[in-house]
Amino acid sequence: MSQMLALVIVVLILFIGDVVAVKTKAWIPSVFISAVLFLIGYWTFFPKNIVELAGVPPVVATMMIYLLITNMGTLLSLKELKKQWKTIIISLAGIAGIIALLFGIGTFIFGFKTIVVAIPPLVGGLVSALIMSEGAKEAGLTTLSVFAIVIYVMQGFAGYPLTSIVLKKEGRNLLQKYRSGQLGMAQANEEVAATAVAEPKELKLFKNLPDKYNTDYFKFLRLAFVGFLAFIVSTLLKPVVDISPFVLCLLFGVIARSVGFLERHVLQKANGFGIAIMVLMLFVFDPLQRATPGMIMEILYPLIGCIVLGVIGMYIFSFIIGKVLGVSKHMSFAVSLTALYGFPSDYIITNEVIKSLTKDEKEQEVLTSHMLPPMLVGGFISVTIVSVILAGIFVGFL
Template sequence: MAQMLALVIVVAVLFIGDLVSVRTKAWIPSVFVCAVLFLLGYWTFFPSDIVATAGIPPAVASMMIYLLITNMGTLLSLQQLKEQWKTILISLAGILGIVVALFTIGALIFDFKTVLVAIPPLVGGIVSALIMSEGAADAGLATLSVFAIVIYAMQGFAGYPLTSIVLNKEGKRLLAKYRKGELAVENSSTLSDTEPKQELKLFRKLPEKYNTDYFKFFRLAIVGYLAYLTSTWLEPIVSISPYVLCLLFGIIGASVGFLERQVLQKANGFGIAILVLMLFVFDGLKVATPSMMMEILYPLIVCIALGVIGMYIFSFIIGKVLGVSKEMAFAVSLTALYGFPADYIITNEVINSLTEDEKEREALTSHMLPPMLVGGFISVTIVSVILAGFFVGFL
């Protein structure tokens, strides 16, 4: 197959996934559509190396992972997260609920490695799924390598409708309070708010014209390389995934003013990096046979169900302690199943369906959107990568 034909085909699959997701308002996840199409392709006419033929060998994907995770670290603002401390505790409690449910009940039903592979993708997104998939593949666990990707692709089916239901109940409760004059509009900052004017403290004297895309990539690559070096230096003492250190070094790099926040987006590289990473994830499905998919189906359903139940119980308890409604606490926990931008889209759709009054929408948005965004950021961006980096060592 010609390289450009392979590229056209695989990118077309990603586009179809996006198209279906947009048309169904994210009720059918794009990753699910893409996973199904890739499976059908591999079972019919796709060559097994179609992703590599399209120009994305493992080395390129690995480079993008380093850049993307380091970029994730730059999103963290300690001041903004401090304002949402209750949300952080609820998000962590929900994750703990997943871990406890799967390591207790799940471990009685499935073997230890199945549970181990299931947790990080269930807690997070594409990066944690890829870490566990690669780790399982390296350990010779082909079925579990596919399982990590499939659970990532399917978990949204549980997360989207449940989130919509509980946010609808929460929105109605808050709306009733607002109409009685018992609810004020909050001016809480979120992760997407205006950034500090001076981000590059270490380069404050550098004229802006020299801060080119290449210079942004150069600094991002340096930070990623330092994370890799640190991982290799620590190897004789303790095994820490370089991906986890990329996240930490990204936070440090942005805090000291070496990196801008969202530096990959500002270097105009985020879109291509995500495209490469998504294609590499679906490349893992090339070893999946119909019989393997049937073998995965039962643990897939059970693991997602146990995870959701664990999230609900633990978020309910911590919500009671912190004085947060069970609906809002559960919604925050559920963001672990999809993250951004689905958390933003679902919250706004629920708010828009509840009222057409702009002031009422503003009041609901101020109370519901910041916790949802922060919850998704904590679980998907931070904790899932840390868990994956830790758990992959036990495969």
């Protein structure tokens, strides 16, 4: 098979996944469709190295992970998050619930290493799943390497419908209060609600640099340099404490944005985000080449068990903390569920629910101001930040 034919085939699979997700309004996750098509391909006519053949060897994927995680760090702004402190606590409580039930119960049922591999992808998404999959592979745990990817692929089936159900209940309650005059227009935090699209702040360290010199290459250079610093610090600290360079990438990305070395969404500004995501998505499905039908059946039981226990843990902990903070149980659970999918699914699901509840634009505005900011922040905290930190820690347990 030629390189370009391999590239056409694997990108076509990603496109088909997107089409199905759009048609079903994300009820059928794109990653699930893509994973099924990759499995069918591997079990029939795909060469086992089709992803590498298409131009995505492991070294390229590793480069993209460094760039993407550092880019994630530029999304964090303490100013934007402090007004949603309740949401942050609830999101962390939901994650604590996942960890508590999986370690407290799941370890005795499925084994310690299975739970270690399961938690970061269950809390997060693409990057954490990749970290755990590669860590399991290097530890010689082939089945668990595949398990990390499969749990990432499947968790949306629990997250999407449950989120839709609880958000509809929350929305109906809000509409009832609004129509009876008990609820007014919330003071929506526009910066938080627009987490994914806000304009970057001025580059303090380069304020005298003419815009014409802030080229795509200069953006990539600064992004790569921050990733390099994370790698160097991780290497220097290794004799003392083993910290994943990916965790440091996230931290250094936050610092680099705060001091004005990197702008927000720097990878998008450098026109590199799309290709980076495509490369990582292809690399995510590469471990499925090792998945036999027997292996899929073998991991089915722990897969379902871990997702069920994780969701129960989310509900219990988010319910308790929500009660303490005065947040409804429906909104608390919805915020914690964002860990199962993150952005942009949290945005899509929330908007779909709002549109299904009312056609009145004023009522839609009220629901949006109350429901969207917590959903965006919840997904950002769990998927973007905590999952990467957990993956960096847990991979050392394998």
